[in-house]
Amino acid sequence: MRFVDEVTIEVVAGSGGNGVASFRRERFIPKGGPDGGDGGRGGSIYAVASRNVNTLVDFRYARLHRAKNGEHGRGRDQYGASGADITLRLPVGTSIHDAQTGALLHDLTEDGQRVLLAEGGAGGLGNLHFKSSTNRAPRQFTHGKKGEAKTLRLELKVLADVGLLGLPNAGKSTLINKVSNARPRIADYPFTTLEPHLGVVRVSAARSFVMADLPGLISGAAQGVGLGHQFLRHLSRTNLLLHLVDVSSFDPEVDPVAEAAQAVRDIEHELQQYNPKLFQKARWLVLNKIDMVNDPQALQAQLAKELDWQGPIYGISALTGLGVQQLIYDIQEWLDAQAALETMRDDETGQPTQAELSEQLDELDPNDPRFDPERHNIDPT
Numbered sequence: 314m315r316f317v318d319e320v321t322i323e324v325v326a327g328s329g330g331n332g333v334a335s336f337r338r339e340r341f342i343p344k345g346g347p348d349g350g351d352g353g354r355g356g357s358i359y360a361v362a363s364r365n366v367n368t369l370v371d372f373r374y375a376r377l378h379r380a381k382n383g384e385h386g387r388g389r390d391q392y393g394a395s396g397a398d399i400t401l402r403l404p405v406g407t408s409i410h411d412a413q414t415g416a417l418l419h420d421l422t423e424d425g426q427r428v429l430l431a432e433g434g435a436g437g438l439g440n441l442h443f444k445s446s447t448n449r450a451p452r453q454f455t456h457g458k459k460g461e462a463k464t465l466r467l468e469l470k471v472l473a474d475v476g477l478l479g480l481p482n483a484g485k486s487t488l489i490n491k492v493s494n495a496r497p498r499i500a501d502y503p504f505t506t507l508e509p510h511l512g513v514v515r516v517s518a519a520r521s522f523v524m525a526d527l528p529g530l531i532s533g534a535a536q537g538v539g540l541g542h543q544f545l546r547h548l549s550r551t552n553l554l555l556h557l558v559d560v561s562s563f564d565p566e567v568d569p570v571a572e573a574a575q576a577v578r579d580i581e582h583e584l585q586q587y588n589p590k591l592f593q594k595a596r597w598l599v600l601n602k603i604d605m606v607n608d609p610q611a612l613q614a615q616l617a618k619e620l621d622w623q624g625p626i627y628g629i630s631a632l633t634g635l636g637v638q639q640l641i642y643d644i645q646e647w648l649d650a651q652a653a654l655e656t657m658r659d660d661e662t663g664q665p666t667q668a669e670l671s672e673q674l675d676e677l678d679p680n681d682p683r684f685d686p687e688r689h690n691i692d693p694t
Contacts, residue, residue: 318368318369318468318469318470318471318546319369319466319467319468319469320369320372320373320376320466320467321376321412321464321465321466321467322372322375322376322377322378322464322465322467323376323377323378323462323463323464323465324358324378324379324401324430324431324461324462324463324465325358325377325378325379325380325431325460325461325462326355326356326357326358326380326431326432326433326434326460326461326462327354327355327356327357327379327380327381327382327383327396327433327434327460328355328382328383328433328434328457328458328459328460329352329353329354329355329382329383329433329434329435329436329437329457329458329459329460330351330352330353330355330382330383330384330385330386330393330436330437330457331352331385331386331436331437331454331455331456331457332349332350332351332352332385332386332436332437332438332439332440332442332454332455332456332457333349333350333352333385333386333387333388333439333440333454334347334349334439334440334451334452334453334454335347335348335349335350335387335388335389335439335440336348336349336388336450337388337389344449344450346444346449346450347439347440347441347443347444347450347451348388348389348390348439348441349386349387349388349439349440349441349454350386350387350388350389350390350391350392350393350439350441351386351392351393351436351437351438351439351441351442352383352384352385352386352392352393352436352437352438352439352456352457353383353384353385353386353392353393353394353395353396353436353457354383354395354396354433354434354435354436355380355381355382355383355395355396355433355434355435355436355457355458355459355460356380356381356382356383356395356396356397356398356399356433356460357380357398357399357429357430357431357432357433357460358378358380358398358399358400358401358429358430358431359398359399359400359401359427359428359429359430360400360401360402360403360407360409360419360421360427360428360430361400361401361402361403361425361426361427361428362403362404362405362406362407362421362422362423362424362425362426362427363402363403363404363405363424363425364404364405364424365402366402366403366404367404368404368469369403369404369407369467369469372401372467378399378401380396380397380398380399380431380433380460381396381397382396382457382460383395383396383433383434383436383457385457386436386437386439386454390441392436392439393436395433395436396433398433400427401430403421403467404421404469405421405422405423405424405426405472406421406422406469406470406471406472406550407420407421407467407468407469407470408420408421408467408468408469408470409421409428409430409465409466409467409468410465410466410467410468411463411464411465411466412463412464412465412466413464415466418430418465422472430463430465431460431461431462431463432460432461433460433461434457434458434459434460434461435457435458436457437454437455437456437457437458438454438455439454440452440453440454468546470546470549470550471511471525471550472523472550473511473523473524473525473550473551474522474523474524474551474552474553474648475514475522475523475524475525475551475552475553475554475555475644475648476524476525476527476548476551476553476554476555477489477524477525477526477527477554477555477557478527478548478554478555478556478557478580478584479556479557479558479559479576479580480558480559480576480579480580481528482559483557483558483559483576483601484557484559484601484602484631484632485526485527485557486510486526487601487631487632488526488555488557488599488601488629488631488637489510489512489524489526490512491631491632491634491637492512492514492524492637492641493512493513493514493515493524494512494513510525510526511523511524511525511526512524512525512526514641514644514645516641516642516645520645520649521645522644522645522648525548525551527545527548545583545584545587545588545591548591548594549588549590549591551594552594552595552648552651553594553595553596553597553644553647553648554591554594554595554596554597555596555597555599555644556577556580556596556597556598556599557599557601557631558573558576558577558598558599558600558601559573559576559601559602560573560600560601560602560603560605560606560612560616560628561602561605561606569606569612570612570615570616570619571619573600573612573616574616574619574620577598577620578620595624595647596624597624597625597626597627598616598617598620598622598624598625598626598627599626599627599628599629599640600612600613600616600626600627600628600629601629601630601631602630602631602632603628603629603630603635603636604630604632604633604635605630609628612628613626613628625643627639627640627643
C-alpha cells in the first residue's frame with residue numbers, strides 16, 4: 314500500500330427536502346384541512362479516527378464525497394425520509410484544515426474520535442405547521458436548506474514517541490529494523506526509505522514505545538530539495554528525536570569528526586528553517602557505525618567538544634547491535650519520566666510542584682546525568 318499523508322477532498326452534505334402544501338381529500342370529509350408533511354433532513358458527513366487505517370491513500374482518487382438529499386414531504390401527513398449520513402474513516406493523527414483559509418478545523422488524535430465535517434440541511438416545513446384559528450387553510454410551506462459544502466485538506470502526522478532523523482544512509486532503517494518488527498527497505502544507496510515507517514519497540518511485557526523512521530534529509534530539504542521535507546511534519550508529534558550520524562569513513566584523508574560535525578549542523582539548519590519548534594524538541598545524538606572507528610571514546614568526546622553538545626550522546630552499531638540495548642532502555646526511562654512529569658503538573662500553574670518533583674527524583678537513578686536536578690529545575694532540599 315502506498316503511503317499518502319496529504320490529500321484535498323470535497324465534502325458536500327445533502328440538502329433538506331421541501332415541505333409540501335396539501336389538503337386532506339376524502340369522501341364525506343369536505344374540509345379535511347392541511348396535511349402537508351415536512352421534508353427530510355439532508356445527510357451529514359462525519360469523520361472518525363480509526364487505528365486500523367494507516368494512510369490517506371483511499372482519498373487520493375475519491376476526492377468528492379456527497380451525501381444524499383432528504384426527500385420532499387408528501388400529503389396525508391407523510392414526512393420525507395432523511396438522507397443517509399456518510400462517515401469517512403481517517404487514520405489517527407489526521408489534521409483537517411479548511412483548504413481555502415488554511416484554518417485547522419479538527420485534529421484526530423484518539424481512536425474512535427468522531428467529528429462533523431459538513432452538516433446536512435434542515436428539511437422544509439409542510440403547511441400542516443401553519444394552521445391556526447385564523448388561517449384554517451394555509452398554503453404556505455418552506456423549502457429545505459442547502460447542505461454545507463467544503464473543500465478540506467487532510468494532513469496525516471504519524472503518532473510516534475521517538476522520531477529518527479539524519480542524512481541518507483545514516484542507518485535509521487537498520488536501527489528500526491533491529492529493535493522492532495518494522496521492515497523498511499535497506500540498501501547501500503541514498504533515499505532507500507521513501508515513506509515513513511512505524512515500529513513498536515517493546516522493552517518489557519508492559520513497557521513499549523513507537524519509533525518512526527523518516528526519509529533522510531539533505532541540505533536544502535526545507536526548501537523542497539530531496540524527499541525528507543515532505544515528511545518533516547511527522548516529527549511534530551514526537552516527544553524525542555534521535556539524530557543518527559554515520560561516523561564511519563573509508564577515506565583516510567577525511568577527518569571523521571569534522572565530517573560528522575558538518576552532518577549534524579546540516580540537519581540542525583534544516584530543522585530551524587522548516588520549523589524552529591522542531592529544533593527545540595528534545596534531541597539525542599546517536600553516532601552509528603561506531604564499530605568501524607578505531608577509538609570510539611575519543612571520537613565521541615571530540616565531536617561533543619566540536620559541537621558544544623550538552624545533551625545525551627550515544628555510540629552504537631545498528632547492524633551488530635552494539636550499544637543499541639542500552640539506548641533503548643534509556644529512551645524508555647526518559648519517556649516514562651516525561652509521562653510522570655506530565656501527570657504531576659499543577660492544574661493552576663501548569664508546572665509540577667516542588668514536592669511532586671522531589672518525590673519523583675527519589676524514584677529516579679541519581680547517577681543518571683540525564684536526570685540531574687539542576688537541569689530539571691528541581692530543588693533537592
